[in-house]
Every structure is written in structure tokens, then in C-alpha cells.
Amino acid sequence: MSAHRWGALADDTAAREIVEVALDAVDGRAEYADVRLVEAEETRVYRQLGAATDARVEHNVGIGVRVLVDGVWGFAALPLADSVDAATAARRAHALAVASAGTSAPIRLPAVEARSGRYETVVEQDPFAVSEDERHGLLSAALAAASAPREVVSAQAGVNAKRQHRHFGSSVGSRQHQHFVETGVLVLVIAAGHGDVQRRSYPNSFHGDTGAAGWEFVLGRDLVTNAARVGEEAVALLTAPVAPSGTADVVIGAQQLSLQIHESAGHALELDRMIGDEANFAGTSFIGVEDIGRLRYGSPAVTITSDPTVPGTRGSFAFDDEGTPARRRALVEGGVIRNALSNLDSVARTGVALTGAARADGWAYPPVCFATHVHLEPGSGSLDELCDRLGDGYYIEDNRSWSIDERRLNFQFGTEVAYEVRDGKRGRLLKNFSYGGITPRFWNSVEAVAGPDEARTFGYPCGKGEPKQWSFLSHGAAPALVRGLRIGVA
Structure with a gap:
């Protein structure tokens, strides 16, 4: 050949x-x-x-x-x-x-x-x-x-x-x-x-x-x-006004929320991080093996699923890179952690369930735990209805900057655009919007998620390990309403 x-x-x-x-x-x-x-x-x-x-x-x-x-x-x-x-x-x-x-x-x-x-x-x-x-x-x-x-x-x-x-x-x-x-x-x-x-x-x-x-x-x-x-x-x-600082209720759009999932859910739920394998490379996780099945990670509105069987996504496949068949598994269900993104090696060392998340960057690297198609399950209703429920606050979309600590716990994100929302109606364009928080507090502040018609999927490249390898994965979300979010840098 x-x-x-x-x-x-x-x-x-x-x-x-x-x-x-x-x-x-x-x-x-x-x-x-x-x-x-x-x-x-x-x-x-x-x-x-x-x-x-x-x-x-x-x-x-x-x-x-x-x-x-x-x-x-x-x-x-x-x-x-x-x-x-x-x-x-x-x-x-x-x-x-x-x-x-x-x-x-x-x-x-x-x-x-x-x-x-x-x-x-x-x-x-x-x-x-x-x-x-x-x-x-x-x-x-x-x-x-x-x-x-x-x-x-x-x-x-x-x-x-x-x-x-x-x-x-x-x-x-x-x-x-x-x-x-x-x-x-x-x-x-x-x-x-x-x-x-x-x-x-x-x-x-x-x-x-x-x-x-x-x-x-x-x-x-x-x-x-x-x-x-x-x-x-x-x-x-x-020439748009600068977004304010303080505390506010916010509707986060699908693209920004997909990155939030990647950084504070996908990586935090990789089992190799949870047991310390990535401590010197890509970091660990605030979530421990003992937290599976008991830790309240988010509100009842939050269900996050790993599902590589969804066609058309960058995280789609029939078998992972260890030959494990693709299947849908809830990582977080009704706010409670149920599973981790795992491979054979991490499962052998912990005894937790195998979810089939072994991914490798081509032939030159051994498989490690990586996200597949990890998405926030939609709720119900339209974006307009979610903004009506918001009342007064902000609608934000499209990531501009991100920072998260090595345990995936404390984070800060900036978005390209923000809109002032008054009485449920989108108004003034604002610039330099940022928000921050602590991962479980953030996800516990999610009051509602819009319905399937508002859901979007985005493909991402992601690096991990030493030597560093790239994985190609995807995250999906519908816009979500978050109450009491810390915004700005003051």
C-alpha cells in the first residue's frame, strides 16, 4: 500500500x-x-x-x-x-x-x-x-x-x-x-x-x-x-454602551452556553481528570468519583447528556477508540451527577460505569477520556417566551473570552454581544459583557431551558494530555435563563 x-x-x-x-x-x-x-x-x-x-x-x-x-x-x-x-x-x-x-x-x-x-x-x-x-x-x-x-x-x-x-x-x-x-x-x-x-x-x-x-x-x-x-x-x-457590573438575571444563548458546557461540564466530568491523571497537564476536577450519584451539580432544569448516536454532530460515531459501542448516557440528570466520561482504563481503576468516551487524535496517540456529543437537554418554549419569563435582565451570545481554573470550578466568560431586556423585550445593544461564578452555583441558578426548536449544536476542537492531542467533539444547547448571575468585573 x-x-x-x-x-x-x-x-x-x-x-x-x-x-x-x-x-x-x-x-x-x-x-x-x-x-x-x-x-x-x-x-x-x-x-x-x-x-x-x-x-x-x-x-x-x-x-x-x-x-x-x-x-x-x-x-x-x-x-x-x-x-x-x-x-x-x-x-x-x-x-x-x-x-x-x-x-x-x-x-x-x-x-x-x-x-x-x-x-x-x-x-x-x-x-x-x-x-x-x-x-x-x-x-x-x-x-x-x-x-x-x-x-x-x-x-x-x-x-x-x-x-x-x-x-x-x-x-x-x-x-x-x-x-x-x-x-x-x-x-x-x-x-x-x-x-x-x-x-x-x-x-x-x-x-x-x-x-x-x-x-x-x-x-x-x-x-x-x-x-x-x-x-x-x-x-x-x-459605539454601544458598556455592559454594567453587579448581579443580574440573564438569558444565555446557545453558542455561549455550549462553551459553558464544554469548560465546566464536559471537562469536569472526564473521569481521568477526576482521579488525577491530568493534574500536571490539563488539570483535575472539583468532582470526585464519590460524587457520582449524589452531588447536586445543578438545578432540576439541568440534564446534560453524552450521546454520540446523534447524527451530524462532530461527536458522532458508532464506536469509540477502544471499540465501545456508542450509546446515550445522562451525565447530569435533573441536576444530579449520574455518570462520568470514561474509558476502559479509568473504569478499571474506579469501578464506575463505562460510558464509551475514549478518543484519540489519530493513530499516533493512545485513547484518553474526551467529550463526545455532550449537550444540555432542552426544556420547553421559545426564546421569546424565555425572555418574557426573564422580565428585566440581559440576553448574551457568542463567546469572546474564557477563563476557568484547573479544577473547573471558578470561571469567567466574556461575550461578543449582549442586549438589554426590559419587560421581556430585547432592547439596547451592549458591549464588553462578562460574567463569572462557581460551577455548581451557576448550574443551580438555571431556572429554565428553552425547547428543542431553539437548540443548536456546535463543533469544537479541544486539546488535552501530554504530548498534547486534539479531539473533535460537539456541544448542543438551547438558551437558558440564569438568575442572580454575577456580571462585569467590578
């Missing part, structure tokens, strides 16, 4: 043969072994006012093998040019496990059943088949629309896509083949004037928005129209 031609691992049968070579090379003394064979290709095109176009395509293919010997893991990974690399990686992983004996407390994995199957992202239009003219034409039109106001000093627009063939096999008999496609889009505008600088973004403030879909994902975001809107809004913010 060639390591330089995309699609070498599109054939499930050919890929399975390589997986078998790796598994056959694992010494019989191993208690468990698994193999991940991954081919990935990414394409990105970014345009910025006054700068050269940043266009690139990246491709890699390789194999990662994990072996458990006497309760100790060994892991090895190699780029793949020939099936002999698969056997080499397996032998190295086994040797590392043997050499690591006694360096850590041995673990005993929970019973692992053989699970086999195939999964493929539903794609209407292959993003890799879209012509350069169409990509660049869309981005040029978006930049022109975004930069129409003279106060706009910087504008960026971009599209990206990623496709992966991911194949998995384990010593218990699992054989899995998953084929993923992700597509994303962004626009970011910065305006300057009147002694101020302001920004607006669409459709997500973190490198744009990405979903498990084809080019239809981009077309559905109506980039040019929204580019014009955020350009005008960035300019309007320059």
Missing part, C-alpha cells in the same frame, strides 16, 4: 488484513490488545483581507497498537508504508508493556465483549470534490460582505474539511470500520474606531463551526448574508 495516496484504507477488507497482522504479532502472554489503523486527510482554505490565501492539504496514515501485560500498558505507533509496520508496532507495544512492569499499579480491565460493525457519515456533497473556484468564490463574497463598513479593519473567512478511515480490532474479537467526513466554515470580523476595537464571528467563535456532513453543511450556513450581518454588528459595538 502507499502512504501517499488518499484512500488506501477505504477498503474495509484490505484494512482488516493489516489489523490482523498486528494482532497476530502480539505475544500470547498479553492479557489484552487493540489496534487502530487510521488514514486521515484535511483540506483548509482561509482568506483574510490584505493577506495571501492560506490553502493546504494534509494527509497521514498509520497504526497504533496498545497491549496490556500483567496489568501494565504498552503503546507503540508507526506511520504505515507496508503491513510489516503493523507487526513492528505490535511487537514494540508488547515490549514496552513488559519493560514497564512495576512502574505503576497493575489494572484489571472490566469484561470486554466483542463488538463489530461499520459506520459511515451521511454526506450529500463530497467537500473534497468542490472546485477551487467555488470555494474561493464563496470566501471572496463573504469577505466583501463582511468588510463593507469602513470601520472593519480585518476580516477572515474559511472553509475546511476532514475525512478519515478508522479501523479497529481487538484481541477479544472486535472488528470495526468507521468512515468519517467533517466540514466546517467560519467568518471573523474586527472593527476599530471611536477609541475601541470589537469583534464578531459566525457561526461559532472558535475556529468556526464544524459538523459531520459534506459541503451541504457550508451551504446551509448562508455565509455571505451572515458575514454582512456580523460586519455591521462589529461596527455597531464600537
